[in-house]
Amino acid sequence: MGSEVFSTTEIVPTGKDILSLITAANGKPGYLNCDDGTSCSAPVVSGIVGMMLSENPKLTPAQVKKILVSNVAKFPIIQDRPIGAGIVNAYKAVTAARLLRIDATKYPGLPPTE
DSSP, X not given: OOOSSSSSOOEEOOOSSEXXXXXXBTTBOOEEEEEOSHHHHHHHHHHHHHHHHHHOTTOOHHHHHHHHXXXXXXXXXXXXXXXXXXXXXXXXXHHHHHHHHHOGGGSTTSOOOO
16 A cells, blocks of 8 residues: 555555545534545545455455455556556455455465464
């Protein structure tokens, strides 16, 4: 996952024009807000990881990262501009976590979790 600390971005979650609910406070009603950036994309990846762990609670952090990076929608190739593995794919990541729990031979490269 990318950040200003690391030199490359490994995966990119949705992070543009995310609709969120701002709760009511100080007598003001709640409202919908459209926002961008890591404040919006980090919860997307966190939710995907939560779904992966619900399918396979024995996943290690290294396995979670490998599954996320290995199951992305690839970016188009741009000459001289490395931009990482691709766009995170929740369906593929959760399915891979489930397959690893059921039958590690269906997901080569990762050790079984049971």
